[in-house]
Amino acid sequence: MLKGMLEGRGHIWWAATLILMFLLPLILPRFYLYLLSIILLTGLLATSLNLVLGYGGIFQFHHAVFYGAGAYGTALILTKTGLSPWIAFIVGPLVSAALGLIMGWICIRLSKLYFAMLQISLGSLVWIIVYRWYSFTGGDDGIHGIPLPDILSSPNNAYYFTLIVTLICLFAMYKIVKSPFGSVLQGIRDNPVRCEMIGINVKLHQLLTLIIAGFFAGVAGSLFVVVDTTVFPDMLFWTLSLEICIMCLLGGWFTFLGPMLGAAIIIALRTFVSTFTVYWSLALGILMMLVIFFLPNGVLGYIEEKLKRVIIEPVIKE
């Protein structure tokens, strides 16, 4: 089945998966539906990070800021203003994209580790403002019980909304990766100097990627508001950013669906492990170490490699 999926011949498998996803609310209890929604939106977040980190090769270490900014943008408009809720869902991602533009514009002149550090510094600044500004953002309590439009308030509908939006976003990102823009981006990752030489505006492309990734992270943040009806400052903390990095790594850097798989594995494991021990970070740390040592290309990367060996080697031998 996996073989068919990865070779692109298995449209039927994709269709079956999709139909299954749409039918799940009929059989699954409420908690698992919630879990599935969280997996979907976290997967979207991880995929948006992979756009920058895996395809763009930019050291985006503080991706959670955009996620949190999108969530807070949506939550604040829903609670503080009387505007239509649908405007809130558009404004959230736009706030993230704007933040991506500002932070990107400041950071882009630096490279590698310096870029990462400046970004973490700026991100911590945003986190502190959210954390300390009690009157506006609710401080460390966050915002609870965010009013949603009636149509989204049932768990089933929230799930469908998350599923549809996630699918649209994934499709859009897939198109971006496969477009000329995406190819240029991967070229810049592999050899920035050569790209500069043949007349590509490297910084502009990187900045655009940061904005796009920020936008999709903001979408994930807005979806979190729909699913959980809360926001809290930990959504912008740097430890979450590195957890998203782990998801990308676990699933596979250079695969499109890897981050989604990584998010699913980590969130399912967290739910499972938390039922019988409080030491989840210990388990996560050990899992991460094993992945870094034994599966540096991630689960999906490993499968792809194996498949290539199975499919291509016989051809070469002939």
Place this chain on the structure above:
Amino acid sequence: MGLSRTTILFIVSSGLSLILGVLRIPNIAHGSLYMIGAFMAFTISKVFGGGDTGFWLALVGAPLGVALVSLIAERGLFQYLYEREHLMLLLLTFAVSLIFGDLVKIVWGAEYKSVPVPQVFQGFVNLFGGLPFPLYNLFLLIIGPIVAVALWLIVNKTKIGKISRAATVDREMVGAVGINVSWVFAIVFVIGCLLAGLGGALVAPTVSVTLGMDHTLIIEAFLIVIIGGLGNIWGALLGALIFGLTQSLGILIWSQFGIVFPYAAVIVVLLFRPTGLLKSTW
């Protein structure tokens, strides 16, 4: 007030800077070692009755304990990874810090702990025309420069320092002249971590020792190292000064958002001097 915070920041970030400069590991677990140092200081001082002897023993014992932990971590794990790219190293050390965090929770529990200030340093002295200044902070102010000078002597005047500086420039060549680079790196790593433990032991009497104290500190230490210039000890001192002073000034001026100021200072520095204020060893 700001200056004593600066001392802690300097001691921790100089260790981080040493590891970054020589070993090129962006070690996120450094913050966890600082936390472990503080918890060890708590235990040692409690075992010896919370008095003066307990404090002095904690000041010696906690860094040594941390050094032992880091030696095990280096020999068992980090030494296989020096050739990996930064991203992997960063995530790996993050994994180590997660593990350390939970181990601390297992050993010491999740409650707040406090370490008493020793009798000698209780009370205040009057400085600058009658401003009361805690004696313990004065003690920190004296410790800071001592550590700076000692570290400078180790790096510049001893054989191990010279070898480690050479290894920074060309690791293979140092190996080729018959020096066991692996052990030199281990020693440098342990010295860096010892400083983290010392920072933890020194900070323990002034704050409540708790889980999560590593999370904010490691970011601050990284920023200090970056604005100072990677691997440069005086850079770490300068960065810690900028960070500590803007922080305390900020809290004086605008208590709610005072903590914003040091981050803003870091951004300004990086905008004008993207590779740090002083020369980096990279």
